[in-house]
Amino acid sequence: MKIYGTLFIILLLGIGSFVGFSNPPRNQEPVQNTTQAFNTMMKVVTHKRCMNCHPNGDRPRQGEDSHIHNFNVQRGDDGHGTAALKCSTCHQKANNDNSGVPGAPHWHLAPISMAWEGLSDAEIARRIIDTKFNGDRSIEEIEKHMTEDDLVLWAFDPGVNNEGIPREKPPVSEKDYIQAVKEWIAGGAQIPEQ
Ligand code: HEC
Ligand code: HEC
Numbered sequence: 001m002k003i004y005g006t007l008f009i010i011l012l013l014g015i016g017s018f019v020g021f022s023n024p025p026r027n028q029e030p031v032q033n034t035t036q037a038f039n040t041m042m043k044v045v046t047h048k049r050c051m052n053c054h055p056n057g058d059r060p061r062q063g064e065d066s067h068i069h070n071f072n073v074q075r076g077d078d079g080h081g082t083a084a085l086k087c088s089t090c091h092q093k094a095n096n097d098n099s100g101v102p103g104a105p106h107w108h109l110a111p112i113s114m115a116w117e118g119l120s121d122a123e124i125a126r127r128i129i130d131t132k133f134n135g136d137r138s139i140e141e142i143e144k145h146m147t148e149d150d151l152v153l154w155a156f157d158p159g160v161n162n163e164g165i166p167r168e169k170p171p172v173s174e175k176d177y178i179q180a181v182k183e184w185i186a187g188g189a190q191i192p193e194q
Contacts, residue, residue, distance in 0.1 A: 034187035040172055040180035041146075042121045045128075047170040049155035054110040056117035063161065064168055079109040095159030102167070104154040111135070125191045143185045147178045 044050065052061040060069040076082040081089070091107040113133045116124045127133040128142060137145060146152055156174040158167035170177065184190075 034184060034190050035192045037180040037183035037187065038121075038125070038190070038192055040176060041184055042125065043172050044155070044170040044177045045116070045124060046121065047155065047168075049158055049167065049170060050152075051116060053151065054114055054116040056112075056115040058112075060109050075109045075112075079111055081108070095154075095157070097160050097164075100160055100162030100164065102154065102159050105150045107151065120194055122191050122194045125189075129189050129191075139185060139189060143181060146181045 048061075048064065048066050052063075052066055055061050058075045060073060060075075061067060062069050071085065073085060073087070074082050076086075081087045087107050087109070090101050092101070092103040093105050094103045095101075096103060114127065114135070116127070119127070128146075129139060131137065134142060153174065155170055156177075158169060160166050172180070
Protein backbone atom coordinates (compact mmCIF):
# COMPACT_ATOMS: atom_id res chain seq x y z
CA MET A 1 0.00 0.00 0.00
CA LYS A 2 2.88 2.28 0.83
CA ILE A 3 3.99 2.43 -2.80
CA TYR A 4 0.50 3.53 -3.90
CA GLY A 5 0.54 6.27 -1.30
CA THR A 6 3.85 7.51 -2.63
CA LEU A 7 2.62 7.32 -6.23
CA PHE A 8 -0.48 9.25 -5.25
CA ILE A 9 1.62 12.03 -3.73
CA ILE A 10 3.80 12.17 -6.84
CA LEU A 11 0.64 12.42 -8.96
CA LEU A 12 -0.65 15.27 -6.76
CA LEU A 13 2.66 17.07 -7.01
CA GLY A 14 2.50 16.61 -10.78
CA ILE A 15 -0.97 18.12 -10.99
CA GLY A 16 0.10 20.89 -8.64
CA SER A 17 3.07 21.92 -10.74
CA PHE A 18 1.00 21.59 -13.94
CA VAL A 19 -1.66 23.91 -12.52
CA GLY A 20 1.06 26.25 -11.26
CA PHE A 21 2.64 26.23 -14.68
CA SER A 22 -0.51 27.06 -16.57
CA ASN A 23 -1.06 30.18 -14.41
CA PRO A 24 1.26 33.11 -14.93
CA PRO A 25 4.06 32.83 -12.37
CA ARG A 26 3.21 35.08 -9.41
CA ASN A 27 6.61 36.63 -9.00
CA GLN A 28 7.50 37.27 -12.57
CA GLU A 29 9.94 40.04 -11.68
CA PRO A 30 10.96 39.36 -8.10
CA VAL A 31 13.50 42.17 -8.01
CA GLN A 32 10.93 44.72 -9.07
CA ASN A 33 8.36 43.42 -6.58
CA THR A 34 10.94 43.65 -3.85
CA THR A 35 11.76 47.20 -4.89
CA GLN A 36 8.08 48.13 -4.80
CA ALA A 37 7.71 46.59 -1.34
CA PHE A 38 10.85 48.45 -0.23
CA ASN A 39 9.54 51.79 -1.50
CA THR A 40 6.15 51.28 0.17
CA MET A 41 7.82 50.34 3.45
CA MET A 42 10.19 53.33 3.31
CA LYS A 43 7.32 55.79 2.80
CA VAL A 44 6.26 54.81 6.31
CA VAL A 45 9.72 54.53 7.88
CA THR A 46 10.66 58.06 6.73
CA HIS A 47 7.36 59.59 7.83
CA LYS A 48 7.56 62.06 10.72
CA ARG A 49 5.48 59.80 12.97
CA CYS A 50 8.48 57.43 12.97
CA MET A 51 11.27 59.96 12.43
CA ASN A 52 10.28 62.15 15.41
CA CYS A 53 11.35 59.24 17.64
CA HIS A 54 14.45 58.26 15.64
CA PRO A 55 16.26 61.62 15.69
CA ASN A 56 19.96 62.17 15.25
CA GLY A 57 20.55 63.69 18.68
CA ASP A 58 19.45 63.51 22.30
CA ARG A 59 16.07 65.18 21.96
CA PRO A 60 12.87 63.81 20.44
CA ARG A 61 11.01 65.85 17.86
CA GLN A 62 7.35 66.78 17.72
CA GLY A 63 4.58 67.71 15.39
CA GLU A 64 4.12 67.95 11.65
CA ASP A 65 7.17 70.24 11.36
CA SER A 66 9.33 67.95 13.55
CA HIS A 67 10.40 70.73 15.88
CA ILE A 68 12.60 69.92 18.88
CA HIS A 69 10.48 68.51 21.75
CA ASN A 70 9.26 71.12 24.26
CA PHE A 71 10.26 71.22 27.94
CA ASN A 72 13.92 70.46 27.11
CA VAL A 73 13.15 66.73 27.14
CA GLN A 74 16.37 64.65 26.83
CA ARG A 75 16.92 60.99 26.03
CA GLY A 76 18.73 60.15 29.32
CA ASP A 77 20.81 56.99 29.71
CA ASP A 78 18.22 54.54 28.41
CA GLY A 79 15.99 56.62 26.12
CA HIS A 80 13.32 56.91 28.84
CA GLY A 81 14.29 60.46 29.77
CA THR A 82 16.32 61.86 32.66
CA ALA A 83 15.70 61.24 36.35
CA ALA A 84 14.11 64.69 36.57
CA LEU A 85 11.91 64.27 33.51
CA LYS A 86 10.89 60.79 32.39
CA CYS A 87 8.89 60.23 29.21
CA SER A 88 6.34 58.36 31.33
CA THR A 89 5.70 61.51 33.41
CA CYS A 90 3.62 62.68 30.46
CA HIS A 91 3.30 59.81 27.98
CA GLN A 92 0.89 57.09 29.09
CA LYS A 93 0.09 53.69 27.54
CA ALA A 94 -2.43 55.22 25.14
CA ASN A 95 -3.08 58.55 23.44
CA ASN A 96 -4.66 61.16 25.66
CA ASP A 97 -6.86 63.05 23.25
CA ASN A 98 -7.89 65.56 25.95
CA SER A 99 -4.37 66.81 26.64
CA GLY A 100 -2.98 65.92 23.20
CA VAL A 101 -0.15 63.81 24.65
CA PRO A 102 0.45 60.78 22.44
CA GLY A 103 0.94 57.44 24.19
CA ALA A 104 1.73 53.77 23.75
CA PRO A 105 3.26 51.07 25.98
CA HIS A 106 7.02 51.54 26.66
CA TRP A 107 7.11 55.01 25.07
CA HIS A 108 10.78 56.08 24.81
CA LEU A 109 13.38 57.38 22.39
CA ALA A 110 15.12 55.11 19.88
CA PRO A 111 18.82 54.65 20.74
CA ILE A 112 21.31 56.81 18.87
CA SER A 113 22.47 53.78 16.81
CA MET A 114 18.93 53.76 15.37
CA ALA A 115 19.02 57.46 14.44
CA TRP A 116 17.64 57.85 10.93
CA GLU A 117 17.45 61.62 10.61
CA GLY A 118 19.52 62.86 7.66
CA LEU A 119 20.09 59.40 6.13
CA SER A 120 18.94 58.22 2.69
CA ASP A 121 16.37 55.42 2.38
CA ALA A 122 19.11 52.91 1.55
CA GLU A 123 21.24 54.02 4.51
CA ILE A 124 18.30 53.69 6.89
CA ALA A 125 17.45 50.24 5.56
CA ARG A 126 21.06 49.09 5.90
CA ARG A 127 21.00 50.13 9.56
CA ILE A 128 17.68 48.41 10.16
CA ILE A 129 19.08 45.05 9.08
CA ASP A 130 22.60 45.53 10.52
CA THR A 131 22.88 43.80 13.92
CA LYS A 132 25.57 46.33 14.94
CA PHE A 133 22.95 49.11 14.76
CA ASN A 134 19.58 47.44 15.25
CA GLY A 135 19.86 46.13 18.80
CA ASP A 136 21.31 42.78 17.64
CA ARG A 137 18.05 41.71 16.04
CA SER A 138 17.88 38.89 13.49
CA ILE A 139 15.91 39.54 10.33
CA GLU A 140 13.00 37.56 11.83
CA GLU A 141 13.10 39.76 14.91
CA ILE A 142 13.16 42.88 12.72
CA GLU A 143 10.09 41.63 10.87
CA LYS A 144 8.30 41.03 14.16
CA HIS A 145 9.32 44.43 15.55
CA MET A 146 8.31 46.30 12.41
CA THR A 147 4.93 44.60 12.14
CA GLU A 148 3.93 44.16 15.81
CA ASP A 149 5.71 46.64 18.12
CA ASP A 150 3.43 49.07 19.97
CA LEU A 151 5.53 52.13 19.11
CA VAL A 152 5.63 51.23 15.41
CA LEU A 153 1.89 50.58 15.19
CA TRP A 154 1.13 53.76 17.17
CA ALA A 155 2.07 55.70 14.00
CA PHE A 156 -1.13 54.43 12.34
CA ASP A 157 -3.31 55.62 15.24
CA PRO A 158 -1.45 58.73 16.39
CA GLY A 159 -4.30 60.62 18.06
CA VAL A 160 -4.70 64.39 18.16
CA ASN A 161 -2.23 67.14 19.12
CA ASN A 162 -2.70 69.69 21.90
CA GLU A 163 -4.86 71.82 19.60
CA GLY A 164 -7.18 68.87 19.01
CA ILE A 165 -5.99 68.48 15.40
CA PRO A 166 -5.51 64.85 14.28
CA ARG A 167 -1.84 64.00 13.68
CA GLU A 168 -1.05 63.11 10.10
CA LYS A 169 -0.83 59.37 9.45
CA PRO A 170 1.80 57.76 7.18
CA PRO A 171 0.74 57.78 3.49
CA VAL A 172 0.37 53.97 3.44
CA SER A 173 -2.27 52.02 5.39
CA GLU A 174 -1.17 49.79 8.28
CA LYS A 175 -2.23 46.70 6.34
CA ASP A 176 -0.30 47.62 3.19
CA TYR A 177 2.75 48.59 5.24
CA ILE A 178 2.78 45.26 7.10
CA GLN A 179 2.42 43.39 3.82
CA ALA A 180 5.25 45.42 2.27
CA VAL A 181 7.60 44.69 5.18
CA LYS A 182 6.84 40.97 4.94
CA GLU A 183 7.28 40.92 1.16
CA TRP A 184 10.53 42.86 1.33
CA ILE A 185 11.97 40.47 3.92
CA ALA A 186 10.65 37.36 2.13
CA GLY A 187 12.35 38.67 -1.01
CA GLY A 188 15.70 38.70 0.79
CA ALA A 189 15.58 42.25 2.25
CA GLN A 190 17.27 43.64 -0.82
CA ILE A 191 18.17 47.31 -0.72
CA PRO A 192 17.90 49.00 -4.13
CA GLU A 193 20.88 51.16 -5.10
CA GLN A 194 20.06 54.86 -5.12
C1 HEC B 1 6.47 67.28 30.23
C2 HEC B 1 5.71 66.32 29.44
C3 HEC B 1 6.47 65.47 28.44
C4 HEC B 1 7.60 64.70 28.64
C5 HEC B 1 8.40 64.52 29.91
C6 HEC B 1 7.87 64.04 27.38
N1 HEC B 1 6.94 64.40 26.44
FE1 HEC B 1 6.90 63.84 24.51
N2 HEC B 1 5.26 65.00 24.17
C7 HEC B 1 4.61 65.75 25.13
C8 HEC B 1 3.46 66.44 24.52
C9 HEC B 1 2.48 67.37 25.22
C10 HEC B 1 3.47 66.07 23.16
C11 HEC B 1 2.48 66.50 22.08
C12 HEC B 1 2.83 67.81 21.46
C13 HEC B 1 1.96 68.07 20.25
O1 HEC B 1 1.72 67.16 19.46
O2 HEC B 1 1.53 69.20 20.08
C14 HEC B 1 4.61 65.18 22.98
C15 HEC B 1 4.97 64.64 21.77
C16 HEC B 1 6.02 63.76 21.60
C17 HEC B 1 6.40 63.21 20.34
C18 HEC B 1 5.80 63.58 19.01
C19 HEC B 1 4.94 62.64 18.32
C20 HEC B 1 4.70 63.14 16.91
O3 HEC B 1 4.97 62.38 15.98
O4 HEC B 1 4.30 64.30 16.73
C21 HEC B 1 7.46 62.37 20.56
C22 HEC B 1 8.21 61.57 19.52
C23 HEC B 1 7.73 62.39 21.95
N3 HEC B 1 6.85 63.26 22.57
C24 HEC B 1 8.72 61.66 22.56
C25 HEC B 1 9.07 61.79 23.89
C26 HEC B 1 10.13 61.04 24.52
C27 HEC B 1 10.94 59.99 23.84
C28 HEC B 1 10.21 61.46 25.81
C29 HEC B 1 11.19 61.03 26.86
C30 HEC B 1 12.60 61.07 26.50
C31 HEC B 1 9.18 62.48 25.99
N4 HEC B 1 8.51 62.65 24.81
C32 HEC B 1 8.92 63.16 27.17
C33 HEC B 1 4.94 65.84 26.46
C34 HEC B 1 6.05 65.25 27.06
C1 HEC C 1 7.74 56.74 20.64
C2 HEC C 1 8.96 56.52 19.94
C3 HEC C 1 9.01 55.66 18.70
C4 HEC C 1 8.20 55.75 17.58
C5 HEC C 1 7.00 56.64 17.38
C6 HEC C 1 8.74 54.80 16.63
N1 HEC C 1 9.83 54.17 17.15
FE1 HEC C 1 10.97 52.74 16.26
N2 HEC C 1 12.02 52.49 17.95
C7 HEC C 1 11.83 53.19 19.12
C8 HEC C 1 12.66 52.62 20.16
C9 HEC C 1 12.71 53.08 21.59
C10 HEC C 1 13.37 51.56 19.56
C11 HEC C 1 14.34 50.62 20.25
C12 HEC C 1 13.55 49.53 20.90
C13 HEC C 1 14.38 48.38 21.34
O1 HEC C 1 15.53 48.23 20.92
O2 HEC C 1 13.81 47.56 22.06
C14 HEC C 1 12.95 51.51 18.18
C15 HEC C 1 13.42 50.59 17.27
C16 HEC C 1 12.96 50.46 15.99
C17 HEC C 1 13.47 49.51 15.03
C18 HEC C 1 14.53 48.50 15.32
C19 HEC C 1 15.81 48.56 14.76
C20 HEC C 1 16.38 49.70 14.00
O3 HEC C 1 17.37 49.45 13.36
O4 HEC C 1 15.95 50.85 13.99
C21 HEC C 1 12.77 49.68 13.89
C22 HEC C 1 12.94 48.93 12.59
C23 HEC C 1 11.79 50.72 14.15
N3 HEC C 1 11.95 51.19 15.42
C24 HEC C 1 10.86 51.14 13.22
C25 HEC C 1 9.92 52.13 13.46
C26 HEC C 1 8.91 52.53 12.50
C27 HEC C 1 8.76 51.95 11.11
C28 HEC C 1 8.15 53.48 13.11
C29 HEC C 1 6.95 54.20 12.56
C30 HEC C 1 5.95 53.44 11.87
C31 HEC C 1 8.71 53.68 14.45
N4 HEC C 1 9.78 52.85 14.61
C32 HEC C 1 8.20 54.59 15.38
C33 HEC C 1 10.99 54.26 19.31
C34 HEC C 1 10.02 54.66 18.42
